[in-house]
Amino acid sequence: MLRKLLTTTTLAALVASLGAGTALADKANDELLWATDREQAVADPYFNNTRELVIMGNTMWDGLLFRDLKSGEFVPLLATSYKWVNNTTIDFELRKDVKFHDGSAFDADDVVYTVNFVSNKDNGVLTYKNVNWMKSAEKTGSHSVRIHLHKPFPAALAYFAQAVFMMPSGHYDNVPTKADGKKDNAAAKANGTGPYKLNSIKAGEGIYMEKNAGYMKGGPKGQPQISKLTFRTIKESNTQIAELLTGGLTWIWDVPKDQAEKLAAHPAITVENAKTMRVSYLAFDVDGSSNSKVFMNKHNRAAVAYAINRESLVKNLVGPASVVIPSACHPDQFGCAQDVTTWAYDPAKAKAELKAAGNPDGFSFDIYAYRQREFTEAVIGDLAKVGIKAKLNFMQYRALRDLVWKGTTPINHMTWGSNSIPDVSAITSHFFSGGRDDPAKDPDVIKNLEVADTSTDPAVRRKHYKAALEKISAELYWLPMFTYAKYYAFSKDLDFTTTPDEIPRFYTAKWK
Amino acid sequence: MLYYSLKRLGVAILVAITVSLITFSLIYLSGDPAMALAGESASEADIENIRQFYGYDRPLIVQYFDWLGRALQGDLGQSHYLKADISSVIFERLPTTMTLGACAISFGIVLAIPLGVAAAMRPNTLVDRFALTIAVIGQALPSFWFALLLVFWFGIIWRLLPITGTGSWLNYVMPSVALGYYVTPAMMRLTRAGMLDVLSSDYIRTAKAKGLRPMTVLFKHALRNAIIPVVSLAAVQFGFMLGGSIVIETIFAINGLGFLAYESIQRADLPMMQAIVLVLACIFILITFLADMLNAFLDPRIRVA
Numbered sequence: 001m002l003r004k005l006l007t008t009t010t011l012a013a014l015v016a017s018l019g020a021g022t023a024l025a026d027k028a029n030d031e032l033l034w035a036t037d038r039e040q041a042v043a044d045p046y047f048n049n050t051r052e053l054v055i056m057g058n059t060m061w062d063g064l065l066f067r068d069l070k071s072g073e074f075v076p077l078l079a080t081s082y083k084w085v086n087n088t089t090i091d092f093e094l095r096k097d098v099k100f101h102d103g104s105a106f107d108a109d110d111v112v113y114t115v116n117f118v119s120n121k122d123n124g125v126l127t128y129k130n131v132n133w134m135k136s137a138e139k140t141g142s143h144s145v146r147i148h149l150h151k152p153f154p155a156a157l158a159y160f161a162q163a164v165f166m167m168p169s170g171h172y173d174n175v176p177t178k179a180d181g182k183k184d185n186a187a188a189k190a191n192g193t194g195p196y197k198l199n200s201i202k203a204g205e206g207i208y209m210e211k212n213a214g215y216m217k218g219g220p221k222g223q224p225q226i227s228k229l230t231f232r233t234i235k236e237s238n239t240q241i242a243e244l245l246t247g248g249l250t251w252i253w254d255v256p257k258d259q260a261e262k263l264a265a266h267p268a269i270t271v272e273n274a275k276t277m278r279v280s281y282l283a284f285d286v287d288g289s290s291n292s293k294v295f296m297n298k299h300n301r302a303a304v305a306y307a308i309n310r311e312s313l314v315k316n317l318v319g320p321a322s323v324v325i326p327s328a329c330h331p332d333q334f335g336c337a338q339d340v341t342t343w344a345y346d347p348a349k350a351k352a353e354l355k356a357a358g359n360p361d362g363f364s365f366d367i368y369a370y371r372q373r374e375f376t377e378a379v380i381g382d383l384a385k386v387g388i389k390a391k392l393n394f395m396q397y398r399a400l401r402d403l404v405w406k407g408t409t410p411i412n413h414m415t416w417g418s419n420s421i422p423d424v425s426a427i428t429s430h431f432f433s434g435g436r437d438d439p440a441k442d443p444d445v446i447k448n449l450e451v452a453d454t455s456t457d458p459a460v461r462r463k464h465y466k467a468a469l470e471k472i473s474a475e476l477y478w479l480p481m482f483t484y485a486k487y488y489a490f491s492k493d494l495d496f497t498t499t500p501d502e503i504p505r506f507y508t509a510k511w512k
Numbered sequence: 513m514l515y516y517s518l519k520r521l522g523v524a525i526l527v528a529i530t531v532s533l534i535t536f537s538l539i540y541l542s543g544d545p546a547m548a549l550a551g552e553s554a555s556e557a558d559i560e561n562i563r564q565f566y567g568y569d570r571p572l573i574v575q576y577f578d579w580l581g582r583a584l585q586g587d588l589g590q591s592h593y594l595k596a597d598i599s600s601v602i603f604e605r606l607p608t609t610m611t612l613g614a615c616a617i618s619f620g621i622v623l624a625i626p627l628g629v630a631a632a633m634r635p636n637t638l639v640d641r642f643a644l645t646i647a648v649i650g651q652a653l654p655s656f657w658f659a660l661l662l663v664f665w666f667g668i669i670w671r672l673l674p675i676t677g678t679g680s681w682l683n684y685v686m687p688s689v690a691l692g693y694y695v696t697p698a699m700m701r702l703t704r705a706g707m708l709d710v711l712s713s714d715y716i717r718t719a720k721a722k723g724l725r726p727m728t729v730l731f732k733h734a735l736r737n738a739i740i741p742v743v744s745l746a747a748v749q750f751g752f753m754l755g756g757s758i759v760i761e762t763i764f765a766i767n768g769l770g771f772l773a774y775e776s777i778q779r780a781d782l783p784m785m786q787a788i789v790l791v792l793a794c795i796f797i798l799i800t801f802l803a804d805m806l807n808a809f810l811d812p813r814i815r816v817a
Contacts, residue, residue, distance in 0.1 A: 039775050041594040049551045124565055129555045178590055186595035203594060204605065204767035204775075205677070234676060234765040235774065242663050242675050398547040398780065436556055 026250045027493040027511050031228035034251040034506070035240050039233040041203040045165050046118055046125045047186035051502065052231065054162075054420065058503055059229070060101075060209065061165035061192035064092055064111070065157055066220040067422065069499055074157040075220050078106065078166055078193065087152035087456050088135075094143040098216050100168050101190075101197035108139040113169040115147055123172070123185060130163035130419065152454040154461060155334075155423035162420060162503070166193060195224040195507035206232040225510035244269065244489060251490040253504075257319055260487035271489045274498035275321040278417040278484035279330050279427070280375065282308075283439050286477055289407030292365045299357035301476040304411070305343035306350035307386045313378050314482045321485035327469040328428050328478045332500060335424035335452065335465035340473040350386040362387025368404075369413040370397045376413045405436045415484065420501040424465050425453050432472060440477040444468075520804050524797040529580075531793040536576050536786060544568075548780030549592055566592055579786060588787040593779045598787045602769065606791070608678055609761070609768035612691065613753040615684050617746055619692030620699060625742065627696075628703025629735060635708060643704070647697035659690035659763045676765035687764045691757060695749040699742055706738030747803045751796035 026033055042048040045057030066077035076082065079092040098106035115137035118125050125131060133153040138146050149156060171188055178184045190198040195215045199208040209229040217223075232249065234240045237256060241263065243249040255263065255271070264271040282304070284295040294300050310324040329336035354360055367390040369376035380390045390411070404412050418426035429449045431437045438446075445468045452464035472478055488498055496509045546563035547554070554562075563569045570578075582589060588598040623646075631643035666686060667675040674683050710716060711734055719729045757770035765771070769788060776784040 038779075039594075041591075041596060047595065049554070121561065124561075126550075126562070127558075128561055129558050132557070184590075184595065202767075203596070203601065204771065232676075232765070235762045235771065236765070238660055239663065239676060239763055239765055242668050245668055246671065246675065248675060396548075398544050401547055402544050430555065 026247060026491065029228070030226055030511075031230055032226045032251060032494070032506060032509060033230045033232060033249045034504075035232040035234045035243070035249050036252075036254070037233070037235045037237070037240075039204055040207055040231065041201065042186045043190045043198055043201055043207055044186055044188060045163075046127060046131075049126045055503055055506075056207065056209075056231070057165050058162065058194070059196045059506055060190060060194040060198060061167075062098075062194050062219075062221070063161050063164050063166065064094075065161040067158065067161045067501075068220065069501070072422070074161050077161070077220055078111075082157075084456055085146070087454070088149040089146060090149070090156065091140070091146050092144065094145065095216065095219075096143050098193050099214055100193055101212060102168070103214075104168055106166065106168075106193055107142055108145045109169040110166055111145045111147075112137040112139050113171070114167045115145075115164070117167070117172060118164070124182070127163065127419075130159055133159070134164075152456060154453070154456050154458075155421060155425045158334075158421045158423050158426075162501075167191070195221055196229050199228075204233065206230055221505075221507055224507045226506075229506055241489070244491070247491075250494055251488070251496065251504075253486055253488045255487040255489050257317070257487060260489060263489050268492050269489055270492050270494070270496075271487060272498050273319040273321045273485050273487050275323075275332075275500045276417070276484045276486050276502045277330050277332065277420045277422070277500070278415050278502070279325055280413070280415050280481035280484065281328065282379070282479040282481060283404070283409075283412050283414060283431075284477060284479070285407065285410045286440050286475075287407070290410045291408070292410040294359075294363050294365055295410055297357050298476060299353045300359065300363065301479075302343065303350045303353035303357065303359075303386065304383065304388065305476055305479045306346045306353060307388060308379055308382045308479070308481075309345040310481055311345065313375065317372075317375055317378060318482060319485035319487065322482050324482050325480040326473065328431065328472045328480050329424045329469065330418065330422075330427065330483060333418065333422050333424050333427065334458075335462050336428075337462070337466035337469050340466070340470045342473070343476070343479065347386050350388075354387065362389060364389040364391070365410040366391050366393055367411045367413060368393045368395070368400055368409040370395055370400045371415055379413065413481075417502070420503055422501065424469075425449075428465065428468060428472070429453050432468065432477070440472075440475070442471060442475070442477070445471050445477075516808060517805065520801055524801050528790065528793050528797055532580070532583075532786060532790050533576065535789045536579075536782075537572075540572060545780040545782050579783065583787070583790060588790075589783040591776075591781055591784045593776070593781040593784070598784055601772065601784070602787060602791055605767060605769050605772050608766060609754055609757055609770055612684060612687055612757055612761070612766065612768060613750055615688035616692035616753055616757075617695065617750045619688050620695040620749070621742075621746060623692070624696045624699035625703050625735075625739070628700045628742075629707055629730070631700070631704045632707030632711060632738075633730070640704075643700060647700045650693045651697040653693070655690055655694050656759050656763060658693060659686065659760055662686045662690055663763070678766055683764075683766075687757075687760050687766060690763075691753055691760045694756075695746075695753065698749070699745055702742050702745055703738065706741060707734060710734045710738045744803045744807055747799050747806075751799040754795055755792045 036052055038050055038052060040048065040050065040052050043056060045053045045061065062078045064077060064079040065074045068075050078095055078098060080095055081093045083091045085091055094108060100106060115134050117123055118131040119134040133149055133156065135148040135150045140146050168191055171191065172185045175187050176184050195212055196209040197212045199210050201207050211224045211227050215223060234243060240249060240252045241259060244252055260271050263269050284301050286295060288296040314322045314324055325331060326338055326342045327336060327340045331338060354362060367376060367380065373394050376392060380392060383390050403409050416427050432445045433449050434441050434446045448464040448468040452461045455461050490496055493512055494509060495512050499505060546559050546568045550559045550562050567575065591598050591601060594601060627643040627646060631640040634640055663675055666673045673685050677683050716729060716734055719733050757768060758774050761768045761770035762774050773788045776788060
């Protein structure tokens with residue numbers, strides 16, 4: 001707390017007072033330097049599950065498809081066309097003008113190898129959830145493949161666009177063997193088809209990429225503009241800001257709101273607040289598995305829902321790109337119905353619900369959270385106004401999720417990023433299909449989600465997702481809170497467009 | 513002397529094993545490492561896969577002794593996050609932290625000893641108060657706060673020094689000052705106390721009576737004796753700096769062992785954390801052991817205590 005107070009009153013408080021004239025050096029070097037707080041030593045999107053590698057995966061590799069953010073449609077990238085043969089089979093025709101960074105030509109063998117390799121559990125893909133829906137691939141021509149799924153999986157197109165990157169055939173065949181006898185697949189040298197190629201990795205310092213001059217022409221990603229792209233690890237956000245101000249960095253994100261607002265006054269820095277796919281929610285212990293049985297009573301859940309001023313929280317704490325959400329998903333995701341039962345802020349109704357529950361003076365319980373303590377404290381403050389006393393238990397994510405799975409949390413205030421997959425199956429189906437994360441295990445919800453998750457008919461999917469989401473909202477298994485927004489800060493010299501899926505497209509960036 | 517050395521060595525080994533056992537337990541108390549490795553949006557299946565893949569499904573005691581057995585044979589294992597040989601990673605980054613520690617302790621000594629001597633030469637005067645003030649500030653100022661102030665003034669406003677990295681000796685200036693200032697007070701006060709004690713002793717009075725020059729008395733006769741405990745303290749503080757460089761390395765993005773430790777804790781890279789703690793504990797214990805030996809050599813009374 002002391003540290004936060006001191007740090008926020010040092011650099012961020014003072015940088016705004018600095019004048020113009022800070023000519024940033026990276027434009028002259030034609031190098032875009034970006035930094036986050038996490039070290040990346042493995043440049044392989046299958047063996048590193050961080051957000052940074054999702055970004056680099058989309059920068060150094062390509063998928064068969066590409067999501068056009070303007071239309072929301074999936075268009076061919078490494079493919080030229082695709083066709084659903086039936087609910088579990090999809091055919092792709094492939095481009096013939098694509099080369100990997102090592103100069104080898106891309107063809108059907110590469111797709112077959114990649115799909116069969118990553119979908120094999122024994123190969124230890126860290127992001128297995130992203131690929132385990134694929135069963136196998138077979139070559140149907142030199143530049144055509146057929147991919148078989150284990151079961152109908154309509155979100156497949158989203159994964160083909162954002163999570164299934166093509167590796168050259170035999171890519172992992174000659175990796176070294178570790179002391180325990182397992183193959184060290186993460187040691188394979190990065191070799192993709194994407195707009196940037198790997199130059200070098202320096203553990204603890206950064207990942208150095210350069211423009212792929214031979215990148216495919218006429219593709220939806222366009223042509224990379226900036227010669228060098230360098231990722232650096234700088235843990236401390238104040239140091240990131242200091243480097244941004246002195247030209248040591250071109251681009252940072254996750255800037256705290258108070259610091260972002262001060263940085264925005266600096267003439268050499270652009271600050272933008274952009275939405276993300278992450279949502280915040282309160283999950284109630286509706287089956288009474290925790291010591292507190294209070295949330296088995298729907299009136300008590302309703303009292304909590306009415307008591308929280310989510311609009312105020314969004315406006316004052318999260319950022320202008322954040323919105324309050326009515327249903328248990330992100331509004332940008334396919335099937336995320338918005339016309340469901342809502343619980344708008346109304347303290348009078350909250351008190352009436354408390355009375356109906358037989359708790360006119362309120363009640364006490366433990367609330368658990370792991371991220372942005374101030375958000376949960378704002379919730380606690382709102383609840384206190386109607387007599388509901390919540391005691392905050394703030395802990396690390398891994399410890400909290402363990403408690404959630406054990407069912408010992410009366411309310412947990414959590415978030416979910418859906419791996420940026422724009423489909424309701426990446427969130428609602430994850431949390432309400434009867435698994436350990438499901439607080440209610442409602443048979444109606446489970447059935448509707450199962451139908452929606454296994455149909456390739458968009459109308460059927462929408463209908464059943466809506467039914468599930470309506471039940472979740474009406475019964476208040478979750479109180480969906482808001483979408484997260486993220487502050488970006490970058491050099492005024494940089495022409496960069498923020499995107500709503502937390503996957504910055506550095507290959508579209510250019511100098512002004 | 514041999515019996516004393518063996519006794520100290522035995523204690524040192526027991527301390528190293530205890531430290532590693534406590535660290536191992538604390539890591540598990542802070543949550544499921546498989547869940548931390550899997551990340552926030554991982555499914556149950558992903559987490560279970562990781563648990564089995566890395567052997568976290570085995571009993572805790574089995575995991576600990578499995579690790580200890582291999583560590584005793586020199587195999588510190590593989591980092592779950594960096595996917596690299598832990599020994600290589602640690603010994604690649606140790607020189608950076610050692611360099612930072614050496615620079616910081618040098619800065620601390622260069623600042624503390626003259627201040628301590630000056631304060632002892634003029635006790636209870638303005639000079640003494642000035643030296644004491646510097647010491648108090650050093651003790652009271654959190655190192656991260658001091659580091660941020662250095663960044664602001666020397667990095668952003670005056671643009672005199674680079675803020676991050678280890679590309680040149682200039683990169684070490686701010687981190688060394690921020691880290692070294694923290695150890696200055698203890699050394700300064702010890703120098704002052706030692707000098708006051710020595711300066712009032714008979715042999716100094718004799719030296720002065722023989723007509724030796726004041727500087728000769730001060731540096732050749734007084735300081736050489738007064739500084740012995742300071743050397744011991746500096747050795748221990750150096751060990752402390754290796755472990756205590758976490759914050760400074762984080763602020764200045766220095767790719768050393770402290771930064772690696774911080775990262776490993778955050779991503780629950782169990783084998784890496786264990787190895788770092790073991791290596792740092794061994795270095796610290798070794799330095800303390802050497803300091804004990806030095807003291808015993810210099811003062812025979814310690815050997816029989």
